[in-house]
Structures are given as C-alpha cells and as structure tokens.
Amino acid sequence: MIIELGHFALILAFVLALAQASLPLIGAARGNAALMAVARPAAFGQLIFLLLAFAALMYGFVTSDFSVQVVAANSHSAKPMLYKIAGLWGNHEGSLLLWVLILAIFGAAVAGVGDNLPATLRARVLSVQAMIATGFLSFMLATSNPFTRLIPAPLDGAGLNPLLQDPGLAFHPPFLYLGYVGFSMAFSFAVAALIEGRVDPAWARWVRPWTLAAWCFLTIGIAMGSWWAYYELGWGGWWFWDPVENASFMPWLAGTALLHSAIVVEKRDALKSWTVLLAILTFSLSLLGTFIVRSGVLSSVHAFATDPARGVFILGFLVLVIGGSLTLYAIRAPILKGGGIFAPISREAALVVNNWLLATACATVLLGTLYPLLMDALSGGTDKVTVGAPYYNATFTPLMVPLMMMMALGPLMSWKRGDLAGVLSRLQFALGLSVLSMLVVWYLREEGPVLAVFGIGLGVWLIGGALTDLAERIKLFRAPFATSFARAVGLPRASWGAMLAHGGVGIVVLGITASTAWTEEKIILMQPGDEATVSGYVYRFIRAEQGPGPNYTALRGQFEVSKNGAPVVSLEPEARSYPTPPMDTTEAAIYPMLSGDLFAVIGNPQGDKGWSARLYFRPLQSWIWAGAIIMAIGGVISLSDRRHRVGAPRRAATPIGGAPAPLAAE
C-alpha cells in the first residue's frame, strides 16, 4: 500500500512539475502575476510529493519488501541497516529518485529564499527547474519506475554488490548528485537570463552561491569516490580516468571555470555571454555524467540494446536540453553586451586564461571519454579501443601546468590593468620556496624523475602563492603585527576561502606527484614470521586466520610494521567472501601518516607456500584527499561570506518590482 502511495506521489509530482514548467513562463511573458505565482507553491508541492515518494521507497528498503522489484534486485534481509538504506540509491531507479528529490530541494530553496529576486526572473528560473524535473520524472515513470512490483515476490533479495557495501560509498552518490544537480541552478538562472535578455552583476551574485555550493559538494563527492577506489579496490590506485570518473570530473572542471568567470561578471560586468554559455555547458556535462553512469552508454554500448526505450529516451532528453538551451543561447547571446574593458595583463585577463585552460582541459577529457564510442560507431564495431591514463597524461597534464603557474599570479593582479613585474616581485618568496623545495627533493631523490621534482616545485609554488596573497592582504611584516591581525580578522571570508582553495590545489598536486612517482610496492609470498622491507618500513607477517563477519566470512591477516626497530602500527587487512551475491572483496589495511600511507593487502593462501601479500608505502598519499577537503572547506567559508549568502544579494536598481537596494560593499 505504502509503495503504491509512493508511486502515486511520484505521479502527482510529475503533474505539478508540468504545471510549474509552463504556467509561470507564460505568466512572466504576459506580465500575469497570478500565473507567475503558481511557481512557488508548485515547487514546494513537488518537494513534498517527492519526499513522500522517497520515504515510501525507503520504507520498502528498510522493511525489505521484496515484492518491490528494485528492493528485490538490490537488497537482502541480512544486510546491515546502513546498506539497506544506501541500497536505495545504489541502483538505477532509486538513484534517479534521489536525483529528482535533490532537484526539488534546490527548486524549493529558490522558491523559499529568493524573495529579493525580481518576480519574472524567479518565475522563469523555477519554470526551467521544473522542465528538467519533468524530463526526469517522465523518464522514471515511463522506463525506470522504482515502484514496480514483482509478482510473485521472491523469498529474499539478490543483495547489494559487496563492493558497494562501504560507508564511503554509501554517501558518495548523494554528494555527487548534490553537485550535479546544484549546477542545474546555474543552468536555470542562465536560461532564465537569456529569456529575460539581461545579465548583470546582480545576476552573477545570485548565481555564484549556488554554483559554489554545487562545486563544494562535487569536490567532496569526487574525493570520496577516489578514496573508495583507493582502499576498496585493493591495489592502491585512486584515479583511473574511467568514463564514470570522467563523468564527474568534467562538470567539476567546467564548474570551476564558471565559478571564476562569474566573478568577472559580478565585479567587472564583463564576460557575460561566456559565463552564460559555461553555465549551460556545466549542467549539460552533469546530465551527460548522470547518464554515462546510469545507462552504461560508454562502458558498454550494449546498454542501449538491453533496454532500447531507455537509451532512446536518454538521448532524446540530452538533445532536447543541450540543443534547446544552446539554440536559445545562439539567438539571445548577441544582446548581452560586454561592460568593463581590461588590459591583457589584469585580473580579468588572468581569469580569462584560467577559463580557456579549464575549458580546453575539459574538452580533452570529453574527447578521451567519447573517443571509444566514436571509433566504435565510425568503424562499424570492428575497432575497439580504450583511452587510458597515457592519453590524459599527454593532453590533460600539460594544460594543468600553465594553469597552476598562473594560479598564484591571478589573485595578486589588480583589476583592469595589472602590473606583472610588481606581482612577480611580490611572489619572490613563493618562487624561492618553490626552487628550494625542488633542490631539496632533487638532493633526496637523485634519480628524479625530473617531472616529479617539477611537480613538487609547482605544488609548493601554489601554497606559497596562497600564503603571499594572505600576507599581502593583511600587510604582514609591513605593518605592526596588531594591525595585521586586525586585518586578518576583518578580511572577507570570500578571500579566506579563495586562498584555502588555491592552497588546497597545491596540496593535491604535492600528493599526486609524490604518490605517483615514489610509491614502493612489494608483492610477495609470506609465512608467519617473515619480514619484508618497503621504503624503510619493516612489515612483519604475524598470522592469518579465517573468521566471521556480519554478512560475510573473512580471512584476516596481521602485519606488525616498524621503522628502525620502533613499532609503528599493526595492520589487519581482510579478504572477504560474501554469500549474496557470491563475491570476494579485498579490504586493504591502510595507516595514513603525514609522510605517506602504509598499505597492506592479504591474498589467499597458496598451498603450503604461504599467503600472498601486497605491501606498499605511498608517500604523501593522503595529501590528495586532505587537499580536496581543504578546497571544499575554502568553498564553504567563501559561501558563508555575507556577500555570497544564498538569497542575500540584491539587484542595484530593479526594473520590475522590488525596491532599489544598496549594493553590498565591495
């Protein structure tokens, strides 16, 4: 019964979305306030009905109602509660429901806090949001209904893939979706602005917080995903340039570019049409990403064949959204006149170059991701190719190097006309630190490789640049300390956020470089009592024994790790066997330290020759995630800035409704 109510709520949400997509748009065009007013209650209603639908499906998962098809296919009565809940979004239908629910949350947020938005703009934004919702809801109802019953009901479920039974992955999809769907706000604002024919600094001030929030979620979501791959897949890899990973990385790159170009619109009233285009592209890439993951179009072209209706629907929807918004852009963009002009050496110009590099890098990733599909289609299925890490190392990385070199310069540049020599002289400290670190690393690691030494220098340059930026702003060493402290306290949170985010990138670069270049790995057979030395750490194999877990059995190994005779840690990796679905997983034991990760994996016994073991030392590994978290924290701090608070900004002189309000102090 509850399941049917959920199904009914989903249908009601769809009907409301239809109304919300059409009526306010007509109202805004005709200046009909009554029609425009439909948007707000419709957005709230959609949220309520989708919450009900979500709760109903959750009820199905929690009570293990196997008469519901998705529950039977993805859950099992013996599963821990956390994974029964996470099982909801661990599958195609359920994850779509989560997607539209998040979309409705964002829609309701605009409806709720967007009081200072001009009435027509808000009506149009909500209407565009509802169009996206309509597309997704009709897709769900037509081809992927989570409430489909299974008759007769099986006695027990098929179980959730054991690899996905992991706390890191339980929360990975919601974060990723909050990011993907968050970019829909930028998209809706962009399309609404195109319809209105007006993009101004106030518009950018409305769009930035949403974009920033989405960016923070996406950053965390990607970091969680790569962290999961690192410790769950058991061989120390953390990024594979897999289509599914690229699917989340492309919107991140485009979103990062959007974040920066929106600053130029806000502060300088320039780059308007480019920013609108970026907003459209970012969300289009998010959509593409959702579908790559959810439909398997790329990892397997055959996903189309297994359910042609789904594939055709997906393609149609993508064409409609991307084609429609780009057509609108082509028609309306010429009326968006640029405002402030700037010199080739200026903060604006630096941000333009940032955008070129990020957009180009994003394009190379897109090309690499879609290339196998193109080759397959062009050759008629005879040429099967894969595009792997070497491609991205040759295309993506060279584009990142100039970007990072510039990243330290940009924030120190002044608007309109910058002084390159002055900026460089202020960066002497960062440059010196960077050169020094390269020399030290070169001395410690004579064998290089040269590129890794350079990478370390680049990372230090970024961190040094962020520190210089801070020191400049608070006049450190140039004013009395008390003055500097007062300035630091009074510094806008957005500035702190930007510095943290840029410094975080530096930390990520250091982590990537060191762990890629200097990881030491040993794969050996060990008997209890055997020792192996990896990068100066002595792994002593104590024992391995079989034992039970909540819903699996596990082989547990124990390694005592010591350095120079002093004990460091005891590592206990597991090799688990799950009965439903029957599958083995590897649980690596990882001990993260500032200097690097100790990492041990135990394999099955090889007769009487002992157990196979995989032992690593991965220098600065956890810096990758620490840096990503710092970037996200920077975003959150920036978001808490008074000027960025969602819904806070006002348009200087509002042409339609609303009283003129003073601009927030710059």
Place this chain on the structure above:
Amino acid sequence: MTRKQRRLYSVIGAMVLLGSAVGLVLYAVRDTLVYFYSPTEVAQKHLPPDRNFRIGGLVEEGSVVRHADGTNIDFAVTDLQTRIMVRYTGLLPDLFREGKGVVAEGRLDSDGKFIASSVLAKHDENYMPPEVADALKKSGQWVEGEPTHYDPPKEEE
C-alpha cells in the same frame, strides 16, 4: 585598449590554446590508444612485440598455473576458438575466475605469449565486459540469451 583590440587578443589567445590542445590530442591519440583484440584476432594479425593492446575472453577452465614464487601466474584466455597464453605478475583481482570473462592489457613476447601488465577487474560478478561478449560473438560462440555464457550486467556504481 579598445573593445575591438581586446576581442582580437582574446580570439588569438583562444586560437593558440585550442591549436596546441588539438596538437596534444592528435599526438596523444596516435601513441596512446589501446586496441582491443580477441584471441583469434591476435593469432591472425601477427602483432609486433612492442605493441601495447588488450585482449579479452574467458579464462580457460583448468589453465591457471601459479608458479612457486607465488606471484607469477599463467593462464589461457580463449574465445572458444583460439586460445592465447597469458603471464601476469601480481595479485589477481577478486573477480578472476576460471570460466569467467577477463580483460588483460599488455604486449606479446617473442614466443607469442601475452605478458599482461594489468588484469582488469569489473565490479560485478556476473558482469561480462562488452568486449569479451563481442569477442565471443565474433568467434561464433555466442548464443544470445544463454545464461551459461552471459548474464546481463546488473546496475553498478
């Protein structure tokens, strides 16, 4: 600086960047594409030993031999028409099973043995890599809808 000049600079800058990106991509695509072949295609094509590529098929039943050092493993990959011997050094992924689909990347040595640098694990036990399914189709050993060879992939993250 006038608006026109600024636009010119922007366009030139973007062109230079796009040009270099296209160059990078073309260069990278030429050198880094990894082709996929079925064991039968490997036998027909006489691939040079320095060429990196992927093979896929089923791990032949009873062919897995673990060497005394514990980390070298030999096995045969078959599309049920041709078999190719593979050597891999390291721990095999959890999903590696005799009779199941496998994809390996590496190159041929002078004896025609495939030296795998990586053996790919897929997330799902029933998941047959599409390339393997194709390889089996090509060798005429594929029967659509026959569960012993292939179960449709489950949704996976």
